[in-house]
Amino acid sequence: MDPYETENPFEEDTDRVQSEASSAYRVNLSAPSSPPSQSSRIPSSPSLGSASRPAFPSSGSHRQPQAYKSDFCCTRDQWLHSGEEVEIVITDALKTSVNSSSTYITYVIKSGTAEAQHRYSEFESLRTSLARLYPTLIIPPIPSKQTIGDYAVKQAKAKEDAAMIARRKRMLQTFLNRIARHPILSNEHVFHRFLDGEVSWTEVLHSPPLSLLPTNILKAPSHNPTDQNASPGYTALPNPSATHALRRPDQRFLDSEVFTNKFAAHLSGPMEKVTRRTMKRWSDSSHDHAELGAALNGFSLNESGQLSSAIEKTGQAVDATYMSTTLLLQELEQNWAEPLHEYTQFATIIKKLLVYRHQKHVQYEMTQENLEAKREQLEELEKSEHAARRLEEALGRGRTSADSPRTEDGTPSSGDNSRADTGYLPPHPGPNPVRRRAPGMGFLSALSYTLHGMMDVDPATARRNAISKAREQISLLEDALHLSAQDLKYSSSTIQADLDRFQRQKVADIREMAISMAKSHRDWCKKNLEAWEEAKREVEKIPDHPNRMLEEIVEDSGGVANGSRESTSTIDGH
C-alpha cells in the first residue's frame, strides 16, 4: 500500500491511469503538457465579419490542430479538428417565444456549416454539465447573469438591454471558442451536439452521458464520473467538506491556492475598479465633447468669413474627439474590461477546481485512516479470538488430555498471523492515529457498536461475525483506497496540466489585451491628430492683423507685395 503514500511521481502512474480510462474521448491526457507544435504567432482570423476586432480568446490560446486524430465521433468533431483555424461565431441574437410563455433571446451559433440556436440558460446548462463531466478541468466561464457594470451612459431600458445582449453575444462566443480550443473539451460529443443543434438541448440532457451523471461526483471516478462499471469501492469513499484540513497537504497546490486568491483579489479589486472608473470618465468626457462640438458649430454660424470656417473646423475636431472616444470606449470594454472580468470568473472557477482536488485528497487520507482503524479493530478481534482459542485448548487439554490438537480449518484465514505473533505485538508501530469523525464512516461505527452488543449475547459467534465483517470492510476499503489514490493522482496531474495550459492561455490573453489597448489608444490619438491638423490648416487661413511689420507683410505675401505698400494704410480684406 505504500506507493500510494508518495504524492509526487505522477508520471509513473499516468499511463496506467490512462489505460484504465476507458472512455473514447479521453485520448490524450498528456497532450496539455506537451510542447506546442504550432507557432503561436499566427494571428487569429476573424472569419465572419460580425466582430470588427479579433475577439478573445486570443490567437495565442488557439489549440494546435490535432491532425493525428482520425476516429471522429461526428462531423462537428471532424470540423473542429480539421487542422485548420476554426472559429465558432454567434451571428445573431433573436427574440423568440418558442416553447415558452414569455419571450426570450436565442443566440444563433454558427460553427462551420452547422447552425444552432440556444438561449442563455442552455449555455449555462452546458457549462454546468461540462463542469460535472470534467471535474478536473477548467471550464471557461460564461457571462454572469447580472450585467457587469454599466460602463455606458444611462440609456433607455431597451438600449441597455441591447448593450447587454451584445455583450453576452461576445462573451458566449468567447466561451464556445475556448472550449473548441481546449485539447480535451473539444472532443466532447455533448459539446458537438450543442453546436449541431440537431436535437434539442433537453434531449441531450436526458441521454447519456449527461443522464448518467451521479448526484455526487465526489463518489464517482474523477476521470469519468459517468462510468457505469465503476468499482463498488467508490461507495465506501467519504464525503468530506471543502474546509476539512489535510494532514499532509501538497505544497504545490497550497501555492496554487494562495496564488489564485491573490490573483482573484487583484483582478476584481484594483484592475476592474480602476477600469470601470476610467471608462465612466471617458464616457462623460465624450459627451462633453459632443456638446462642445455642437456649441462650436453654433458659434461658427454667428461669425463670418474665414473665422467662421476656422471655428467650424475646430468644432469638427472636437466632434472627431467625441467619435473617437466613443470608439475607444467600445474597444476598451470589449478588449480590456470584458477579458478582465472573464479572468476574474476564471479565478473563481479555479478556486472550485482546487477545492475538488482538496476534497479528493481528504477522501484519500480519510479512507486511509479508516482502513488503519479497521485493521486495528480486526487485530484486536483476532487477538481475542486467539486468546479465546488458547483458553479453549487449555480447557480441552484439561478435560480430554489425550485429544489430538484441533486443526484451524474452522477459523477463517487468520491462522498465519495469529500463529506468527504469539505475543501482543501491535502490527503498526507508533501510537494509534488520532481518529477523526468522518461523515462517511457513521454507518460502520454504528455497525461495530452493534457487534459489540451482540458479543455479550454470544461472544464467540459475535466475535467471529465481527471478524468476517471487518475483513469484508477492509477488503472494500483497500479497494476504495486504491481507487482514491488513483483519483487523487489523476486529479492532481490533470488539474496541474490544465493549470499549466491555463497559465499559457492567460499570458497570451494578457498580451492580447495590452496590445489591443495600446492600439486603441494609438488609433484614438491618430484620428484626433488628423482632425486637429485639419482644424489648424483652417485656422491658419484667418488673415493676420494689419498691425504687422512691413517685413512680415513682404514675407507673407511673397512677390505680390509691391513697393507702394509702405503706406500701411492700405489694408487687406477690403
Added chain:
Amino acid sequence: MLGEDDDVFDSVTWESPSAPTYDAGPSAPTGPGFRQSTAESEPGHGPHDPKWEGYLITSVKDPVKELADTKDAYVSYLVSAKTNLPIFSTPNPSARRRFQDFVFLRNHLSKDFPACVVPPLPDKHRLEYVTGDRFSPEFMERRRADLHRFLQRLSRHPTLQRSTLLRAFFESTEWHVTMHQHVAHPPGPEHTTGVIDSISDTLLNAFSRVRKPDERFLAMREGVDKFEEGIVLTERLWSRIRNRTNDGTLEPGEDLTGDYHDMAVAVQGLGFLESGITDPLNHFSNTLLEFSALLRHTTQTTTDPFLIHLHSLLQYSHANRAVLKLRDQKQMDFEELSDYLSGVTSERDRSYLKDRVDALRGADDDRSRVEKMRKLDAKIKELQDAVQTAHETSDAFSDETLREQTVFQYAKEAEMKEMLGNLADGQMEFYKAAMDEWDRIIPIIQRIRVDV
C-alpha cells in the same frame, strides 16, 4: 507670439536713451477725443474703414521684483516695442513699468478716447489657475502674459497706437511727471456740452431706450451678444472637459490623469503576480503613467492658456459692448433733447397763440408777456444749440462706433486665430506624443513569448 522679435531688444536698456527730445506736453499734435482722425479718410476707403499709420509691435517681458525686502515691494516688467509710427521718437522704445502704471494708462486712455474700445486689464482677483502669492513665479508669469495681451490689443488699435499717452508709456524716462501732466491737462476738447449734461441728468435714466433704433447698431449689438454667448458656452464646456482630464491638483485625483495613474499601478501589480511577464507589464505600466503625465502636461500648457485667453477675450468684448452702449446713450441724449425742445417750442407756440387771442380780445399784459416770450425764445435758442451739438455728437459717435466695430473685428479675428492656433498646436503636440508613446509599447508587448 512675438517670440521672433526677442533678440531685437537685447541692446536696449530699460531707460530708453533716445527719449530726451520728446515734448511731453499735452499739446501733442494728434487730435484727441473720439473725433480724431475721422476726417482723414482716403480715397478708396469707406468713411468707416479704419486705417493703420504704421505698425507697433509690443511685448512685456522679464518681470523683476523690485525693493524686494521692503513692504513696498512690487514687480516691474520690461515693456518694449518695435515701431515705424512717426509719433515715436525711436523705433525700439522700451521702459520698465509696474502694474499700477498699466492701470493709469488704461484709465486715462478710456477717459480720453470714449469711443474707442480700450481693452480691459486683467482682473486682479481672477487667478484661479494659479497658486502662490503675487511674487510667485507662476503669478508673475501669468500677469506678464495678461499685460502682454493688453499692450498687444492697444497697439493693434489704429487710434490708440498713436496716442501720446501710449507713446509716453513706452518712451518716457519720467513717467511720473508725464502722469502728473496728463492729469493736470487732459487732452481733448473742453466739455462745452454743459447744457446737455445738466438737462440729460434730469431727463435721462438708465432704463430709457433708444426710440429710433438704428438697424446697423441693432445688428452689431446682436452680433456682440452672440459672440459672447459662444465664448461663454465654449468656456463652460471646455472647463468641464478640463476638469475631467486634470482637476489641477498635482496629486492624482478624480480625473483621467488619476485614472491612468491608478491603472498603471494596477498593471504593475499584475506584473508582480505574473512572474513570467513582469518586465513587459512594467513597460506597459510606464506607458500608462506617461499617458497620465501627458494629459496633465497638455492641460497646463494648452488647455489652461486657452481658457485664460477665452475669458480675456470675453472681457475685451464687454469693453466693446460698453462702447455700443455709450453710443446708444449719445443717441438718447439727442432724442431726449429733441423732445424737450419740441415741448418748449410748442409751449411757446401755444403762448403765442394765446397772446394773439388775448390781443384780439384787447386784453393787454404786454410787459410780462414780452418777458415770457423772450425767456422762452432764449431757452429755445439754447436748446436748439444743444440739440445741434447732441446731434453732431451722436452722429460722430455713431460714425466712430462703426469704425470701431471694424477695428474690433480685426482684433477679434487676430486673437481667435492666435487662440485657436495655439489650441490646435497644443492638441497636435499632445496627440503626437501620446501616439508615439503607445506605438513604442506595442512591439515590446508583442515580444512576449506565447507557448500554446
